[in-house]
Amino acid sequence: MIVVNTEYIPGKRIVAIKGLVQGNTVRAKHIGKDIGASLKNIVGGELKGYTELLVESRREALSRMLAQAEELGCNAVVNVRFATSSITSGAAELYCYGTAVVVEEAPAPGGTV
């Protein structure tokens, strides 16, 4: 599966558009991490627990989107976008969406569609 956030894939030609696919997740960390984060709020610095949370959320949302694309029989997702929102304290929503397409090798090198 090729995943890009551009409208086309260099060297490939889009032969079919199967529509929008999306994945989202709302995740939280356990209270210990939240307490750690509020202590971090006094001195500043990276919130490692929340960075970890973001990384997990991104993976989860992406994999849900890719599962949808696979179900549609696609081999690529183009124009992927991420969006985030803070739903409640200590939790974050991560949403990603893109267009599922079928691509094949383009005859000309570096050719675009």
Place this chain on the structure above:
Amino acid sequence: MEGLFVLGMSVSLVVVGLIAGRAVEAKHLRDLAIREQALRHVATCNLRRLPANLAVQEAFLVTGTVAVANDYFKTFASGLRNLFGGEMRSYRSLMERARREAMCRMLAQADAAGARIVWNVRYETACLHGQERNKPGGVEVIVYGTALKTA
């Protein structure tokens, strides 16, 4: 008596925030400068279309994420700034650090995979809730783009 204690607590938190926050920020900025220098060979652009003559072997998504905490002094300084108006320098540097950190992580991912160009770069920012209402506890930044391996 209780009021005095609360006041003393707040003042000491601001002082701790000022000293520790400054130190954390200075260290982070030094660290960022070194890493950015090391990743300078990876070019970035936010163009949607590439020059047609570029021969591309492989294209894939790269991402960088970070969550950075606000320190107590920044919260205090922004409250003061809200009274007088003007640029909130304390928050500006926080946003800048978060964006640069996320960018560094994305570039490192592209670099490790052997890509030299990251194309169509997009930033996404969200505010993390803090302890107090309307006061952000920090920011999270996601940066993503399409890494290209050229022939």
